[in-house]
Amino acid sequence: MMVTVENLTKRYRKTLAVDKLSMEIPEGEIYGFVGANGAGKTTTMRIIAGLLAPTSGKVFVEGIDVSKEPLKVKEHLGYMPDFFGVYDDLKVTEYMSFYGGLQGIYGARSDELTDSLLELVKLTDKKEAYVDSLSRGMKQRLCLARSLIHDPKFLILDEPASGLDPRARVEMREILKELRTMGKTVLISSHILTELSELCTSIGIIDDGRLVASGSVSQILEKMTHSGMIRIKVLERQDEAVKILLEMPEVSEVSSVSDILEVKIKGREELFAKVLKELVDKDIPVVSFHPEEGSLESVFMQLTERGTENEN
């Protein structure tokens, strides 16, 4: 296992930022960390990176305890925060060589790695440019290259696409795909769930400091194949159908859009059958019964609304 997090808790005075969070990231996995602002993603990532002490709990990277041997862990770990962190008065190559030096890489080896990484992030033609002359997307790519200078096995990327224009996002996504083929284990956080579902092999959903769902993308979608919304078409007696549905405790909301009833269910798939049975038992002529397809986006919305169930 590349990363093991055990009962991680982080408390800032009265605020509980991370609450007994446990997760595992196998080697080679691209793990998407999803959560609303303030859910505890960055705090968790900073603790894994050894930049913050947890209140309680343990984090292991490649079996090494982060709190006991932080420097050893840092040899295996690359970290890209959700801000640039660049020195404007340095040239691109000098910036890379500075961080190479901090990672114990000097001279020809540093130059060689800088060249290959700048090629990976498509900044070769900006080698001699000053960092402050780069665009936002370029700076973001340079930061990614910096986090790779010591060839880490595990990468932590906190919102790598935030604030980027669509073209820069696509470029960043392509680079991340390249990292996947290189066999890196990546923990990536983002709000752009559609991008994560394309890129990630696993997903963890965090809400109020708790991991409310974790597993492979397909597993999560399988477990939550519905968005909680059913579209029902009845041939006649629509008003009566609405009344029956509203009397059911499982139904939270019913609205009619032309001849279609949109029914919101509070619960899981098993309840769908119950709703259908109730309508059929009351002789309502149901002509179509269509649960809305779940998407990662809707899963996220449901889980963070409920915020209780752990799918682990």
Added chain:
Amino acid sequence: MRINPILKKDLKTKLRGWRTMVLLCCYILLLSAILFLYFAGNNMLVPYSSTAYSPRMAVDAYNLLIVFQFALLFLAVPAITATSITSERERQTLDLMLVTKTSSVRIVFGKVMVSIAHTMLLLIASMPVLGVVFFFGGVNFADIAKLLLFYVITSFFVASCGVFCSTLFKRNIVAIITTYILLGIITFGPFIVLLISVYVKELVLRNVGFNPTYGDFLKPLFPSSIFGFTSFYYSGSSMYGYGYSLWGSVCQEIESQIARETGILRFFKPWIVNSVFNIVGSILLILLSAAKLNPVRRKK
């Protein structure tokens, strides 16, 4: 040889621009102007005047220059170092350094080294100006070498204080002010302690005939760099003699007390004692700064 990457980066970025060179030129010009005005103002450059080319006057000019440099060291070094960590925080680059395998001790040491490198640059650049006094004689070359060593050790301590305050506070201005206050307490505080102890012994305890020894001076004053600096101030060879200024009297008192010492304390010259304190103090401050910076110990 592998240079500390922090030192290498800071030197590269700071020395690349025109600003450092302009500042350096201004500094040399200022030193030269002080020297020239002193010589001219005392008729030293007028042939056949009573002070013309007098070694004693040259010694006074030398004293003036080294006091200026000493004061500058205490003013400039904190300004560089007290912002060394806070500015990394503001630029959001501190985490990026701490996430590398470079230890926090090495990061702090790198920041201290940057300041020492700047001090060295200023000192070496000022050598030709100080060298002018050699034309007149009266100043010992070995003393200048020792003075340089003392300046480097003192700047090591001052820089360590600056970096320490920089790790404690988040804002540049708070870190700078605290550094000056801390240095003020360490530098002038011992003299206040000495005055109080003398007052207590002479007046309150009615210790009639109290005759302080070098040891009485040494104990409370050793942390003060001003005390260490007295070793380099040529009070005895001054044109105006010992009693000309309070400062000259203090230096003379310390000198005469050392001369009277016969025990082991006679080897404990002010600059040596103070340098030992500065080295030990610097190491402690660097370790404390590194502990404060250590992310695993940080709670926020």
